[in-house]
Amino acid sequence: MLVQRNIRPKRRMIRSAGKDAPFSAFVYVFVTLFALMCLLPFWLMFINSFAKESVIARDGFTLFPKAYSAYAYQFLFQNTRVFSNYRVSILVTVLGTCAAVTVTSMFAYALSNKKMRYGNAISFMTYFTMLLGSGLVGFYILMVNWLHLKDSLLAMILPYLMNPFFVFVLVAFYRGIPYELNEAATIDGANDALIFFKIILPVAMPSIATVTLFFALQYWNDYFLALLFIDDYKLYPLQMMIRTLISNLNAQQFISGSRTAYAIQIPTYGVQLATVCVTVGPIVLLYPLLQKHFVKGLTIGAVKG
Template identity: 55%
Template sequence: MFYMTAALKTKPTTGDRLLAIAVYAIIIAFALACLIPFWLVFLNSFAEESVLQTEGYKLWIDSFHLDAYRFVLAGKQVAKSYGVTVFVTVVGTASALLLTSTYAYVLSHRRVKYRNVLSFLTYFTMIFGAGLVGFYMLMVSWLHLKDSIWAMILPYLLNPFYAFILVAFFRNLPYEIYESATVDGVGDFRIFFRIVWPISTPALATVGLFYALQFWNDWWLSLLFIDDRDLHSLQMMIRQLMSSVSAASYVGGGTAYVSQPPTEGVKLATVCLTIGPIVLLYPYVQRHFVQGLTIGAVKG
């Protein structure tokens, strides 16, 4: 036993050390390749507009200016759009996660009689769509959601692909859990929310992050159904802001601006303001993210 333990504790060879150094070098290089673009965007958002136009993006700037942020944050529209986007993201993610998980639970349960038919109908919507005209008529003429904040929430409440991710996870759970709970007289709602929901945290966290990104980054629904500026989402506000800045840059010293607006700086500042909350959200779900992505990959 002593010789076996000593053999297991042998020192790594030169080849092992070189391999480890190569792996760490590749990881560091990949991390820098991902970090440097964000660093350039963040740092150069404080650069002077004339420096950006003449010298381009730099890894370090000599002086810091807040002209771009003052331009973006001028007025109350940014605060209103942030409030709309936060409400849509929080309410939409919670509602979509609840609806998708319950629907996936029905599709994965053996005792549901028409689960195969429901699965086919769900899969069918992934291949064929009704088109933009039918979708617009449904939202405006039938549901009367024009200039309603719910027009940016309801269309994304059930994503078929995310539903099938949860179906794969639920099917890997031991069926004896349901049988033992049923024998004890527990109903389906209590089984799902008291037993299935707590042990499905990895899959729910992964799907919840996907939904949060979808709601946060969406501007298409706001463009289609929202004309009221007070209900414009953050992405839609930024889109209009960039359009106005680009148009004003050709005017130069017109009536709108005394001098040329910080076009390049505004682009970088809007990226920083938009990506911040999502970047801060990711660490809270990171510990569940990898496990959630690998659900159904290995079957015991």
């Protein structure tokens, strides 16, 4: 066996001496404070999505609103096709993430490999696109007139298949892996592709997992592609539905005569908060699932073994 897998390093078992205690205390305090700072606004959003609209307008976002109502959620679920939106979002995210991680990690590996003489040139060409972007008009004409991708799932997946930012992050990780691993494998007769899939990938798992998470987020949070290329409302992802809904609620306030609401005040702010909570749910669940890949799954020192 060339590499040992799943050996967790034992360093965590080593008890720290007393002189580490103040440092430990500092670490816990700081981290807890920071976590609270991040959690607090989120709590505000969550609890106020259940607050009555009149209370939000009057008091703003409060820690414990004075009156509660689930009407924002009711409005959201009854007036929209939330479930079909979810379905589309999940489909696009899963398919997109799998494809994107594959393409990007392979590409980054090729760039990082010392053997490629033109690796640097390709790196520059990749980076160049990151800066220059593609411009709205050119991009739109490409997708609609040349590739005929309107109203299709592919329109929401393909443009993000490779993200130069993640490419360079992965390149940095790959370069940190000792080249001896490659050499040992080459001696054993493996070609570059085999080396990549069987050796490099397992070692680079934390960074691959990171990039997976980020791609998933990018696909999940995106409304831009749907806005431009999807006209069929049945194919709207979650974020597009949210953007249309909120944009309309905001616009309605300026158009006199259109605020003839029936009985209950339309929960403009409540709905905005409810939509954030509804969007975040699945991702917050995804992160813990991926976390087990973030820890080191493998010792680099396995080369000797």
